[in-house]
Structures are given as structure tokens and as C-alpha cells.
Amino acid sequence: MDVEASVREVVGRQGRDATRLLQILIALQDRLDWLPPAAITAVAAELGLPRARVEGVAGFYSLLHGTPAGRYRIRFSDNITDRMQGSEALRKRLCHLLWTECGKTSEDGLVSIGTTSCTGMGDQGPALLVNGRAVTRLDAARIERIAELVRGGVPLDDWPAEFFRVEEGIRRRGPLLGTPFEPGSALRAAIARGRTGWGEEMARSGLRGRGGAGFATATKWQACRDAPGADKVVVCNADEGEPGTFKDRVLLAHEAERVFEGMTLAAWATGARTGFVYLRGEYRFVLDALQAVLARRRAVGLLGMGILGEAGFDFDIEIHLGAGAYVCGEETALLESLEGRRGTPRIRPPFPVTHGYLGRPTVVNNVETLALATWIALEGGAAFAATGTPRSTGTKLLSVSGDCARPGVYEFPFGVTVAEVLEECGALDTLAVQVGGASGVTLAGHEFGRRIAFEDVPSAGAFMVFDGRRDPFEIAHAFVEFFAHESCGFCTPCRIGTTLLKNDLDKLARGVGGKVDLANIEWINRLLRNASHCGLGSSAPNPVEDGLAKFRPAWERRLRSLEFEPAFDLDAALGPARRMTGRSDPGAHLDREESSQ
Amino acid sequence: MSGQFQLDGQAVPFEDGQTILQAARAAGRYIPHLCWHPDFPPHGSCKLCVVKVGGRHLSSCAAPAVEGIEVESDTAELRAERRALLQMLFVEGNHFCPSCEKSGHCQLQAQAYEHEMMSARFAYFYPPRPVDASHPDIVLDFNRCIFCELCVRASREVDGKNVFALSGRGIHKHLVVNAESGRLADTDFAADDLAANICPVGVILHKRQGFRVPIGERPYDARPISRVELAAGGREADE
Numbered sequence: 001m002d003v004e005a006s007v008r009e010v011v012g013r014q015g016r017d018a019t020r021l022l023q024i025l026i027a028l029q030d031r032l033d034w035l036p037p038a039a040i041t042a043v044a045a046e047l048g049l050p051r052a053r054v055e056g057v058a059g060f061y062s063l064l065h066g067t068p069a070g071r072y073r074i075r076f077s078d079n080i081t082d083r084m085q086g087s088e089a090l091r092k093r094l095c096h097l098l099w100t101e102c103g104k105t106s107e108d109g110l111v112s113i114g115t116t117s118c119t120g121m122g123d124q125g126p127a128l129l130v131n132g133r134a135v136t137r138l139d140a141a142r143i144e145r146i147a148e149l150v151r152g153g154v155p156l157d158d159w160p161a162e163f164f165r166v167e168e169g170i171r172r173r174g175p176l177l178g179t180p181f182e183p184g185s186a187l188r189a190a191i192a193r194g195r196t197g198w199g200e201e202m203a204r205s206g207l208r209g210r211g212g213a214g215f216a217t218a219t220k221w222q223a224c225r226d227a228p229g230a231d232k233v234v235v236c237n238a239d240e241g242e243p244g245t246f247k248d249r250v251l252l253a254h255e256a257e258r259v260f261e262g263m264t265l266a267a268w269a270t271g272a273r274t275g276f277v278y279l280r281g282e283y284r285f286v287l288d289a290l291q292a293v294l295a296r297r298r299a300v301g302l303l304g305m306g307i308l309g310e311a312g313f314d315f316d317i318e319i320h321l322g323a324g325a326y327v328c329g330e331e332t333a334l335l336e337s338l339e340g341r342r343g344t345p346r347i348r349p350p351f352p353v354t355h356g357y358l359g360r361p362t363v364v365n366n367v368e369t370l371a372l373a374t375w376i377a378l379e380g381g382a383a384f385a386a387t388g389t390p391r392s393t394g395t396k397l398l399s400v401s402g403d404c405a406r407p408g409v410y411e412f413p414f415g416v417t418v419a420e421v422l423e424e425c426g427a428l429d430t431l432a433v434q435v436g437g438a439s440g441v442t443l444a445g446h447e448f449g450r451r452i453a454f455e456d457v458p459s460a461g462a463f464m465v466f467d468g469r470r471d472p473f474e475i476a477h478a479f480v481e482f483f484a485h486e487s488c489g490f491c492t493p494c495r496i497g498t499t500l501l502k503n504d505l506d507k508l509a510r511g512v513g514g515k516v517d518l519a520n521i522e523w524i525n526r527l528l529r530n531a532s533h534c535g536l537g538s539s540a541p542n543p544v545e546d547g548l549a550k551f552r553p554a555w556e557r558r559l560r561s562l563e564f565e566p567a568f569d570l571d572a573a574l575g576p577a578r579r580m581t582g583r584s585d586p587g588a589h590l591d592r593e594e595s596s597q
Numbered sequence: 598m599s600g601q602f603q604l605d606g607q608a609v610p611f612e613d614g615q616t617i618l619q620a621a622r623a624a625g626r627y628i629p630h631l632c633w634h635p636d637f638p639p640h641g642s643c644k645l646c647v648v649k650v651g652g653r654h655l656s657s658c659a660a661p662a663v664e665g666i667e668v669e670s671d672t673a674e675l676r677a678e679r680r681a682l683l684q685m686l687f688v689e690g691n692h693f694c695p696s697c698e699k700s701g702h703c704q705l706q707a708q709a710y711e712h713e714m715m716s717a718r719f720a721y722f723y724p725p726r727p728v729d730a731s732h733p734d735i736v737l738d739f740n741r742c743i744f745c746e747l748c749v750r751a752s753r754e755v756d757g758k759n760v761f762a763l764s765g766r767g768i769h770k771h772l773v774v775n776a777e778s779g780r781l782a783d784t785d786f787a788a789d790d791l792a793a794n795i796c797p798v799g800v801i802l803h804k805r806q807g808f809r810v811p812i813g814e815r816p817y818d819a820r821p822i823s824r825v826e827l828a829a830g831g832r833e834a835d836e
Contacts, residue, residue: 041777050759052775058775059764068766129602320703325766342763347641347659489770492644499768500719520719527681530654531644566722 006031018047021340025058025344026281028322030055030131033073034065060342063132063281063324065324070105070112071151078129079243081367081401081464087126089223090143091115092173097147101470111150117326117482118243119282122401122464123169123408134285135163144347168286169250172424174395175387175410176255179241183257184302185375186214190268199225199269204381206393209330212343212364212436212460214392217373220363221269223353227361232272233316234263235357235364237334238353239280241326242437243482244462247368247397250409252279252286255371256293260317262370264307266363267315275317276357278334281324281588290319308431326486331364332535333488344490345534367452368397388414392453394398400425400432401466410463412452419430431469432551437462438479439539442472442546472551473558477505479543487536493527493539500524501544515559518548600664605671611662618646621670622830628670629679629705629711629824631797632745633658635756635830640746643686644681645708680712688719689768691726691740692698697835699799699809701815707744707822722768727773731782734804741799742772748801760786770798 012019024043029035035058044051055355058064065073076082076091091113095102098111105112121127124136133156135146142163149159158494170177190198202218209215216235224232231366233413236259240248251259279287294317296304309582322328328337332346335357356362372394376384385393392414398421401407406425412421422430433443435452436459443457450457452512466475484502507513525541534537548555571589578588601610604621611620614641620627629642639658648657649669656672669675686705692701726739744763749772752760760781764773776783786793793801812818816825 050753050762050775051777052759052762052764052773055773056762056764062766089749169688199643342766347656349661449683484767487767489765489767491642492682492685492743495768495770496689499722500685500688523681524719527685530681531647531678533644533656534640554643576649 003032003038004042004568007039007046009220011043011046011196015370016047018049019338019340020320021047021054021057022337022570023051023320023340023554024292025054025061026323029064034069036068038241046306055130057340057342061281061323061325062127063559065112068109069108071153071577072111072113072130073131074113074146075116075119075129076114077117077119077121077125077129077480078115078477079122079482081122081244083127083339083478084402084466084470085126087138088129090126090138090140091519093140094147096142097144098150099286100527110153114567116282116324117241118245120240120243120246120249120280121166122246122399122462124167125401129282131530132281133164134166134282136166151160153164157416158302162388166249166253168254169246170254170411171370171400171408172410172412175248175379176372177393177409177411178502179375181255181258181261181374183261183297184300184308184338186261187264187268187302187308189221190265190318190377191308191313195225195268195271196376200270202376203383204378205384206381206391207369207372207376207384208392208454209366210309210372210396210460211244212439212458214454214458217365217369217522220353220365221266223351224270224272224361224363227354228376229354229361230271231274231360232270233357233360233362234266234270234272235276235331235334235338235362236263236271236317236367236370237279237329237331237364238277238283238367239322239326239329239334240283240367240584241280241329241463242439242460242462242484244399244401244434244437244464245478246399247409247461249283250288250397251367251371252283254434256290257297258371258374259367260293260297262303262365262373263317264315265373266351266365270361270363272363273314273316274357275315276323276338277317277319278323279319279326284321287319287321296364325487326482327489327536329535330536333534334364342488344488345532345536346356366460374468389451389453389455391455396452396459397461398452398463399461400463400465402467403427403430403470410454414453415451417451417459419451421452421465422448422465425465427465428508430465430466431470432472432475434462434464434466434475434543435459435471436480437464438482439535439542440542442475470595472547472554473505473508474549476543477509480540483536486541489536491531492535493531494533494540497528498540499523501528501540503567505544508555511558511560512567512569513559515592517559518555521548600662602665604668605669606667609662609668615662616658617655617660617662617668617701619650620662621657621668621774622827625827627827628657629708629823630658631708631743634747634795637747637750640750643745643811644682645744647673647675647678647682653690666733676712678820679708680714680831681718683709683712683714684716687714687717687723689724690742691723696800697741699741699800701767701793701798701812702810703741703817704797704822705741707825710817711822726771729779729781731780732804733782733788734757734788735781735786735793736802737772737774737781738800738802739771739772744770744772745797747795747797748772748792751795751804752786753792756792758785758790758792760790760792 100106328343333343337343484498729737
């Protein structure tokens with residue numbers, strides 16, 4: 001396809017709007033399989049942007065390809081839970097069947113196979129993305145079939161539909177997931193209270209943000225309402241990138257009306273007229289359904305001008321896609337991305353409630369937070385606050401995955417103990433639970449009496465279960481790899497520190513670590529925690545610090561000696577030369593070369 | 598409005614709107630920095646200017662000065678952390694000071710001396726970073742880039758050219774130039790652009806100027822960067 005013609009058409013469809021740059025690049029890659037340099041040049045020319053800026057944005061997002069990629073672009077979800085379900089062997093098998101290597105594009109340009117961070121299918125993994133579409137429940141048979149379909153050049157639309165089926169995954173329903181919802185009912189209740197009365201009802205509820213930080217939602221809305229500036233914005237953060245979390249996937253797929261109505265409730269409270277959903281690229285499979293819900297809401301007067309006949313209540317929502325960047329879950333990075341830039345967190349203050357999207361007062365709320373606002377509107381703040389604990393009101397959706405009989409989404413009142421969750425999901429012989437994802441906390445057996453609540457164990461929703469077969473070192477290692485991959489690279493400690501940490505853990509994994517490495521790791525952790533620009537860097541040490549504190553023997557087993565041991569392995573380095581000269585005697589130590597790869 | 602805060606136990610006056618670093622500098626007190634530049638808004642990426650206020654670490658280039666706060670900067674703890682940040686920058690790129698044209702003129706090297714950095718501590722990354730010598734007057738040696746974005750900002754905001762931008766992410770972040778070929782020669786970059794004369798390290802070098810000032814007679818050869826910087830800040834204040 002002609003590159004320039006494609007660019008003109010895509011840019012035109014997106015209204016020649018530079019804030020839609022990321023959306024333009026995603027749409028272009030859909031057509032061209034990758035983003036060739038000529039396409040970058042043409043996009044820059046069409047939008048009147050410097051070419052280097054477009055290249056900078058294209059290079060930031062891991063689902064965009066700046067080098068030739070296959071017509072089938074396959075990315076295996078690489079969370080620890082996928083690995084536990086055998087994803088690495090399945091990936092190798094697919095590479096073998098398709099005659100290619102992981103991380104490369106096949107020579108005929110047919111297929112590229114690689115990995116990507118957790119795709120949010122922890123309850124139905126192992127999973128992969130093919131050209132951005134999610135394939136779940138991989139097994140040997142499915143891999144064989146995928147290889148045949150790829151080799152046969154079968155279009156994705158003709159692949160078996162069950163490959164793309166994402167199961168509902170709800171295991172326990174509470175007031176949010178278990179109560180039928182009539183679209184518009186919550187808005188009517190809030191409008192009846194008036195904007196101020198509705199804000200007061202939210203304050204009575206004690207609702208705290210479900211994205212992890214737990215900031216009081218009513219306070220955030222009030223600050224945005226009070227901020228100078230007429231053109232306020234409500235953003236729904238649907239960039240659910242925390243490894244092991246998938247509860248927002250369930251809400252978007254099955255409770256979209258509540259999510260959009262929650263956004264509209266936020267608009268009623270703040271006076272915002274513009275709404276955005278920032279949907280992680282991995283959840284593209286819900287995009288069409290979400291657009292249909294938006295259209296339906298517009299048709300019945302729940303979006304648009306004069307919502308429910310209320311003069312001056314004007315609000316509409318548009319959906320932006322992400323393209324593989326965990327850091328965009330951080331609200332200021334999300335806003336940068338929404339403006340068509342690299343997803344680098346901003347300097348704060350100022351905060352988004354006063355200077356957010358394009359400098360306008362902006363509320364950024366998690367999907368679950370917004371959905372919960374419908375409950376508060378219908379039942380009242382006091383009823384909401386009667387559930388949960390005094391400081392953590394309401395219920396919490398937990399994404400349970402890993403070693404348990406019944407993975408899925410569970411709605412529990414806040415204050416539930418870890419042991420109760422383990423019991424209900426059918427976990428046996430549990431060694432550790434990772435609550436809150438990679439940036440959360442690793443709990444050992446003696447802590448299973450602790451409660452999921454902001455005042456004890458806060459959680460954005462992930463609950464990954466590890467039983468006695470698992471190696472705690474490998475769990476931390478996987479999360480450290482994740483942070484190194486997802487660091488935006490803006491600040492020195494996170495850009496370099498996350499890779500230093502990964503390199504040190506790689507060294508331990510190779511069995512050549514020494515006590516000096518543990519000292520190094522502690523030092524890197526300190527810099528990450530103290531000096532990082534945002535929460536990604538400052539929480540990157542969590543899995544390592546928890547691992548060392550609670551499972552130290554699993555780490556010390558990895559040390560070759562408790563004294564110094566160099567990272568450099570002479571025998572491994574000489575391996576290729578020995579192989580080329582045909583040396584294969586035991587003294588050549590060729591096994592060392594293989595084990596280091 | 599104005600007020601004062603304590604910096605390492607000594608009073609520093611400030612005007613409303615000043616950051617901790619700006620107020621300290623105006624008062625003749627040095628807080629180390631690499632990505633901060635007096636003519637540009639704070640960037641906050643190098644983190645060398647990290648200070649402690651009330652037990653919390655802050656970037657002093659971006660944190661507003663507040664009445665009565667107690668700021669720690671020149672302490673053993675923060676010096677050690679800054680040294681480690683410098684060590685990180687050294688292992689991330691390929692920095693060979695003895696053969697670098699910028700030696701004695703390089704803020705990274707000068708900060709390393711200032712912070713008594715005796716070794717790189719961490720294992721080197723040795724990233725492959727090809728040099729771009731295509732431009733008639735300028736050579737780009739990406740091996741030494743520390744991602745302060747001063748060239749990006751100067752070209753965008755002062756030169757009005759947008760010659761530079763960052764691409765990639767995380768440890769793969771890298772500087773790109775505004776040309777499909779990726780070559781500086783194919784941009785409108787000129788040797789008298791501010792962006793050509795603002796690099797704190799040895800990435801953007803002028804051709805045919807090498808070693809015009811002999812090693813040993815360069816600014817940071819003679820005096821530590823803290824004194825050079827304060828002298829520069831003082832001259833500005835006098836003007």
C-alpha cells in the first residue's frame with residue numbers, strides 16, 4: 001500500500017489533530033504492519049510537527065514497530081503467571097514451528113514473535129496478542145493451530161472465534177457486580193441532588209481511588225470544580241498495566257454503562273464538558289463494544305448536550321488507545337500520552353486537577369472508582385460507607401490469578417483477609433501472595449491474616465498466588481525485568497537503576513552472584529526509592545526488598561560464594577572462539593557458554 | 598512576597614516563585630545539577646540536585662522554596678547518593694575521559710571530581726552508539742549523552758528548529774535528529790545555534806576546534822565546578 005496515501009487518509013480521519021498523534025500511529029501500523037521512516041516523515045508533514053517529535057513518540061510505545069515487523073505480529077504475555085502456565089515453552093514451540101527466533105521477524109516477513117508485559121488475562125492465560133488482538137488459554141494444540149493459520153496466511157477474521165474469546169471471569173459478585181444497573185438511573189439521582197449536593201454525597205461515601213494511591217475521590221472532584229478554567233476534563237484511566245490485574249477488563253467488558261455513567265457523574269460534580277477513556281492497547285478487544293455503548297448513550301440523551309434535559313449539562317466521551325506503556329497508568333504520563341506525546345510523567349505540582357489535559361483542570365480516575373460512583377448515586381454515601389472498613393469504604397475488586405483452583409475477579413468488602421481470599425479461590429499450599437502487582441507487596445505465610453485495605457495492605461487489584469513449587473527469587477526476578485522494560489527512561493535512577501537491578505538479578509540467576517551483589521542491590525534500591533521522578537521507579541525495589549526480607553534463603557541459594565564473584569566469566573567469553581576452532585574437549589568448558597545464554 | 602528557608606542550617610532568602618535551587622544559587626550557595634540551566638524551566642531528570650526536606654527527597658530544581666523549611670543538601674548521605682547517580686551515568690554510556698575533547702570542560706566529569714567518585718562501582722553497559730560526523734561543522738558523539746535534553750530544549754525553544762528529540766524508552770532511550778536519514782547533515786543545524794553550544798558533556802562537538810584550549814587549562818581543570826558555577830551565577834547577579 002502506498003505509504004503517503006495511507007498517511008493522508010489516516011491523518012484526515014483523525015481530524016489532522018496533533019493530540020491524536022498516537023492514535024494516528026496505531027491506525028497506520030494496522031495498515032502498514034510497521035511504521036517505516038517515510039510514514040513518520042509524512043505524518044510529521046501532514047500534522048505540521050517536527051519529524052523528530054513524531055519519531056520520538058513512535059519510539060516510546062512498545063506495541064509500535066519502528067523496524068520491519070511481520071504481517072502477523074505475535075507477542076506472548078510475559079507475566080510471571082503466564083510463565084507459570086508454561087508460556088515460555090509454548091513460545092519456543094511456536095518459534096520452532098514457524099522457523100523464527102523470539103524477538104525477530106521471519107526472513108519472509110510473514111511473522112514476528114516476541115513478548116510483551118502482562119496483557120491482563122491472568123485468569124485465562126497463558127495469553128498472547130496477535131496484531132493487537134488477544135488470544136487466551138494457550139496450550140500445545142492451540143499453538144500448533146496458530147502456526148498452521150500463520151503459515152497459511154489466514155486473515156485474523158477467519159481464525160477460530162474461540163481463540164479470541166475472553167471469558168467473563170467474575171467469581172464473586174457484591175453490590176457493584178451483583179446489582180442490575182439501569183443506564184441513567186444514577187445520573188437522575190445525582191441531578192436531583194444538584195451539583196453541590198452530589199459532591200457532598202460523594203464526600204459522605206468516603207470513596208478512595210481504586211488505582212492504588214487511594215486519594216479521596218470527592219476531594220479530587222471538588223478541587224477540579226474549584227480550579228479556575230471553564231473547559232474541564234474527566235479522564236477514565238483504563239490503562240490497567242499492573243501485572244496480574246484484570247478487574248478493569250471485566251468492568252469495561254461487562255459494566256461499561258456504569259463506567260461511562262460514573263464519568264458523567266464526575267462531569268456533573270466538576271462541570272467538565274470533555275471526557276476521555278485512555279484504554280490500554282492490550283484491551284482493544286473491548287473497543288468496538290465500548291463505542292457501541294457510547295453511541296447508545298448519546299442516542300438516549302445520557303451523553304451530549306443537555307444530558308437528561310438538564311440545561312447546561314453537556315458532556316461527551318471519546319476513547320484513546322494506548323500502545324504498550326505501563327508508565328502511562330501514572331496520571332501525568334497518561335495525560336502526556338493523551339496529548340499525543342511520549343508518556344513521560346510531569347513535574348508535580350502543578351497537579352492535574354488544576355493543570356491537566358492541555359493545561360485544563362482535569363480529574364483522572366480509575367475505571368473501578370468511576371463505576372463505584374453509580375452505586376453511591378443510587379444508594380447514597382452513607383450506605384456505601386457502611387461496607388468495608390472506616391478508612392476503606394465500599395468493596396474492592398480483586399484480580400486473582402496464579403496457583404489456585406478458581407482464578408478470576410472477586411468483589412469483596414474492604415477488610416477481607418488474605419487468608420479468606422485464598423480459601424475462596426481454592427489456593428492450597430500457598431507460599432506467597434503478591435498483592436497489588438509488581439509494585440505491590442509480597443506477603444509470606446505469616447502475613448495471610450492481614451487485611452486488604454488502604455490502612456493495611458493496599459491494592460490496585462492484583463492478587464497473584466504462588467504455591468510451594470515456586471521459587472521466590474524467580475518471582476522477584478520477573479518483576480524486576482518488568483520494571484526495566486517499562487521504565488520510561490526520563491530520570492537517571494529509574495532509567496539506569498532498573499537495568500542495573502535486572503543485570504544483578506540476572507547474575508544471581510546465572511549462579512555467579514556473591515555477597516557483594518546483595519550489597520549492590522540494596523544500594524540501587526535506595527537510589528530508586530529516594531531519587532526517582534515517579535512511582536514506577538520508587539516502587540521498583542518492592543519485590544526485591546520483600547523477597548530479601550521474607551525469602552532470603554531462596555536468594556542466598558543463588559550465590560556461588562558469599563564473597564566476591566565477578567560477573568565476567570572467562571570460559572563463557574572464550575566459548576565462541578573455542579567452538580570456531582573445533583575444540584570440544586572438557587577443558588573447553590563449552591557448557592559454561594550455553595548456561596550463560 | 599519573599600521569605601527564607603534553612604539550607605544545611607544557614608538561612609537562604611527567596612523571592613516568591615523561586616525554586617530551592619534558584620534561591621540557593623542567588624544566595625551564593627551551590628547545589629549540584631546537570632540538566633538544570635538558568636535560562637530554561639526546570640527539567641528534573643538528572644536528579645543530581647536531590648535534597649531532603651522533612652525527611653523526603655525532592656528535586657531542588659523543581660521544588661518551590663517555602664518559608665521556614667529545612668533543606669539538607671551538603672550531607673554525607675546526599676553526597677553519597679549523588680555520587681551513585683554519577684556512577685550510574687558513567688556506566689550507562691561510554692565515557693573515556695582521557696581521550697575526550699570535552700575533558701576539563703565536561704560537567705559530568707567535573708561533578709565526578711566534585712563528588713570524589715573514585716570508581717564506576719557498577720558494571721559497564723558498553724552500549725553501541727554510532728557517531729554521526731556527517732555535518733560539515735559538528736560531530737555528534739552519542740556515547741556521552743546523559744539525556745539532559747538541553748539541546749532538545751534549546752533547539753526547540755530558542756533556535757526554533759527542533760533539530761533534536763528523544764526516542765526509544767527506558768535504557769534504550771536515545772537522541773534523534775530531525776531528518777528521515779537520521780543524519781545531522783540533513784537538518785538545518787548550524788554551529789552558532791544555541792543547541793550547538795549548550796551540551797554539558799561531549800556529545801555535540803565543533804569540528805576543527807579540538808584541543809584549542811590545552812588539557813589542564815580548561816575551566817574545571819583549574820577550579821571545582823561548584824566554584825566555577827557560583828562565579829558564573831554571581832556575574833549574572835551583578836549584571
